[in-house]
Amino acid sequence: MGKYYITTPIYYPSDNLHIGHAYTTIAADALARYHRQIGDQVWFLTGTDEHGQKIQRKAGAAGVSPQAYVDGIVANIKDLWQRLQISNDDFIRTTEKRHEKAVQAIFEQLYRQGDIYKSEYEGWYCTPCEAFWTERQLKEGKCPDCGRDVELVKEESYFLRVSKYADRLIKHIEENPEFIQPVSRKNEMVNNFLKPGLEDLCVSRTTFDWGIKVPFDSKHVVYVWLDALSNYITALGYPEKTDLYCKYWPADLHLVGKEIVRFHTITWPIILMALGLPLPKRVFGHGWLVLDGGKMSKSKGNVIDPVLLIDKYGLDAIRYYLLREIPFGSDGYYTEDALILRINTDLANDLGNLLHRTLSMIEKFNQGVVPSPGTYQDLDQQVIKQSQESLIELKAAMEKLEINTALAAIFKLVSRANKYIDEAAPWALAKNPDLQERLHTVLYTMSETLRLVAVYLVPFLVETPAKIWEQLGLSGSPSSLEYNDAIKWGWLKPGVQTRKGNPIFPRIEVEKPKEEQPVEQKIAVPEKSPATQETGQITIDEFSRIDLRIAKVIEAEKVEGSDKLLKLKVKVLGAERQIVAGIAQHYQASDMVGKEIVVVANLKPAKLRGLLSEGMLLAASNDQGQLALVTPESMIGEGAKVR
Numbered sequence: 001m002g003k004y005y006i007t008t009p010i011y012y013p014s015d016n017l018h019i020g021h022a023y024t025t026i027a028a029d030a031l032a033r034y035h036r037q038i039g040d041q042v043w044f045l046t047g048t049d050e051h052g053q054k055i056q057r058k059a060g061a062a063g064v065s066p067q068a069y070v071d072g073i074v075a076n077i078k079d080l081w082q083r084l085q086i087s088n089d090d091f092i093r094t095t096e097k098r099h100e101k102a103v104q105a106i107f108e109q110l111y112r113q114g115d116i117y118k119s120e121y122e123g124w125y126c127t128p129c130e131a132f133w134t135e136r137q138l139k140e141g142k143c144p145d146c147g148r149d150v151e152l153v154k155e156e157s158y159f160l161r162v163s164k165y166a167d168r169l170i171k172h173i174e175e176n177p178e179f180i181q182p183v184s185r186k187n188e189m190v191n192n193f194l195k196p197g198l199e200d201l202c203v204s205r206t207t208f209d210w211g212i213k214v215p216f217d218s219k220h221v222v223y224v225w226l227d228a229l230s231n232y233i234t235a236l237g238y239p240e241k242t243d244l245y246c247k248y249w250p251a252d253l254h255l256v257g258k259e260i261v262r263f264h265t266i267t268w269p270i271i272l273m274a275l276g277l278p279l280p281k282r283v284f285g286h287g288w289l290v291l292d293g294g295k296m297s298k299s300k301g302n303v304i305d306p307v308l309l310i311d312k313y314g315l316d317a318i319r320y321y322l323l324r325e326i327p328f329g330s331d332g333y334y335t336e337d338a339l340i341l342r343i344n345t346d347l348a349n350d351l352g353n354l355l356h357r358t359l360s361m362i363e364k365f366n367q368g369v370v371p372s373p374g375t376y377q378d379l380d381q382q383v384i385k386q387s388q389e390s391l392i393e394l395k396a397a398m399e400k401l402e403i404n405t406a407l408a409a410i411f412k413l414v415s416r417a418n419k420y421i422d423e424a425a426p427w428a429l430a431k432n433p434d435l436q437e438r439l440h441t442v443l444y445t446m447s448e449t450l451r452l453v454a455v456y457l458v459p460f461l462v463e464t465p466a467k468i469w470e471q472l473g474l475s476g477s478p479s480s481l482e483y484n485d486a487i488k489w490g491w492l493k494p495g496v497q498t499r500k501g502n503p504i505f506p507r508i509e510v511e512k513p514k515e516e517q518p519v520e521q522k523i524a525v526p527e528k529s530p531a532t533q534e535t536g537q538i539t540i541d542e543f544s545r546i547d548l549r550i551a552k553v554i555e556a557e558k559v560e561g562s563d564k565l566l567k568l569k570v571k572v573l574g575a576e577r578q579i580v581a582g583i584a585q586h587y588q589a590s591d592m593v594g595k596e597i598v599v600v601a602n603l604k605p606a607k608l609r610g611l612l613s614e615g616m617l618l619a620a621s622n623d624q625g626q627l628a629l630v631t632p633e634s635m636i637g638e639g640a641k642v643r
């Protein structure tokens with residue numbers, strides 16, 4: 001038993017939040033609930049990042065004061081977290097006095113000790129990201145993170161002596177492999193930002209005033225990222241060494257989206273080092289939820305409102321889909337079809353049916369009472385073994401933050417139990433008076449498996465475990481049990497009167513179920529010209545609509561649960577993309593890294609096994625089942641056009 005301090009990013013209340021923000025918060029909630037369940041003392045913090053130029057402009061455009069503007073949105077955010085049953089222990093707003101006073105104290109301390117100094121800033125600023133960039137860092141004159149326009153800024157500023165701490169930070173990162181995760185993000189930070197050298201960071205602004213005033217120079221407001229990052233300690237009471245602070249700092253996990261890993265693994269540790277404080281144990285940068293048109297974001301207008309989804313499909317269905325569908329850490333493609341498929345297969349068919357069948361049979365064959373088991377046979381032992389193996393997998397996955405794998409482990413047990421019912425055939429046993437003890441053993445095994453499933457699901461789903469519990473006729477709730485007792489086979493006492501209820505996940509009827517097309521069929525093949533229709537030939541114009549490019553493979557890994565798929569990270573036309581390709585039986589992941597391959601660069605993104613695939617690689621295959629990648633005859637560089 002230990003302590004576990006987990007945080008989400010504090011969100012900008014520039015607009016109402018969408019399902020992408022909910023994704024991070026639900027994942028953090030599952031981790032917080034898991035650690036509470038296993039007996040850790042948990043502190044789970046979320047909140048809002050309310051200052052800065054972006055918010056000030058938004059409020060101006062809406063014709064209200066920044067405070068009035070954020071108050072309205074923050075009320076909606078709090079309401080959203082309630083609807084999603086987020087179990088946070090605190091919610092910090094950066095406009096609260098407790099935070100503002102603490103940030104001023106931090107700024108003052110860093111200034112007094114010489115880690116902050118005054119100078120002049122001249123460079124570029126991305127207001128949507130609230131990030132400073134040097135000329136060299138821009139990509140084709142735009143923000144390298146979000147691709148939007150940047151503004152030239154020239155103003156008197158305070159600077160943080162980041163350069164002084166860079167070597168110490170590199171050493172820390174190298175010595176603590178769990179500090180930045182997944183490991184690809186660690187490599188990116190070290191190679192792209194730390195190794196090329198850090199410049200001192202501008203930490204105050206003078207051209208607008210919606211921020212925390214620098215205590216000794218009120219013309220300046222504190223840079224919004226210094227203000228925001230500090231929330232992780234100010235919410236605990238820092239600079240007072242409160243009980244909360246002493247108990248919970250350093251954080252065990254800062255969970256963030258991949259685009260802000262840089263602030264959390266470079267800027268934030270350097271602030272902490274300068275303050276003489278320990279660094280967070282782990283920063284995990286998860287992937288994005290993407291829709292057609294790329295990362296879901298309000299400014300692109302491609303957002304999904306979580307409230308509408310909950311109303312339509314129910315809270316646990318949404319939580320399950322988000323946590324199960326996307327390998328945690330990778331980008332994932334959101335589609336309503338995939339959501340419905342998950343509800344109908346995993347939740348309605350597998351879990352819902354297991355409960356329904358079990359309770360119906362107990363009702364029919366034993367007056368609704370959970371019977372006493374007799375001697376377990378080999379078949380029963382297989383289910384008991386699976387219940388233990390699923391738990392081991394679940395625990396290991398949660399340690400590694402592989403939330404989707406943890407859920408997959410639980411559903412392995414659900415599937416095994418459904419198969420067990422078919423194999424044990426209680427309906428046949430019921431017909432034979434000599435097999436009553438055997439019938440009782442099978443019915444007990446089914447009920448106890450379901451009880452364990454309810455216990456295992458506690459961190460992830462918020463309504464379902466209690467519903468299963470209630471239908472099994474149990475009192476109390478599966479979340480309040482002592483964990484080590486709750487996970488023991490045999491906890492369920494025979495003699496309980498079950499209470500069969502409505503199906504816990506009704507199937508969603510879809511008018512025309514759309515089969516997911518294989519990715520190969522999604523190439524934007526042009527309409528056939530008359531000439532084409534006759535001869536099967538295409539014109540040069542038709543061919544030229546397919547944008548074939550050279551891409552360089554940066555990373556490759558096997559897709560979990562698939563023999564055929566490799567997930568590649570490639571660089572093409574200056575940007576990184578994820579491509580999922582069916583080549584795992586022919587190429588090892590490690591052989592792929594560094595290769596230049598040919599990809600269809602203008603292929604509409606598609607989803608394979610819940611993973612986003614943003615392009616297709618070309619390979620040749622023959623009738624003997626051999627496969628060979630198409631590669632340039634000599635290295636020519638990514639982005640080169642294949643024509």
Ligand code: MSP
Nearest residue numbers: 009010011012020024049228229256257288289296
């Ligand atoms: N205010 C800063 C964070 C400061 S933390 C000290 C900020 N806010 S934000 O409102 O833009 O929220 C960004 C976070 O929301 C991401 O890091 C991620 O956790 C989550 N997401 C926003 N859009 C998302 C997707 N489309 N997909 C997944 N997560 C998304 O940055």
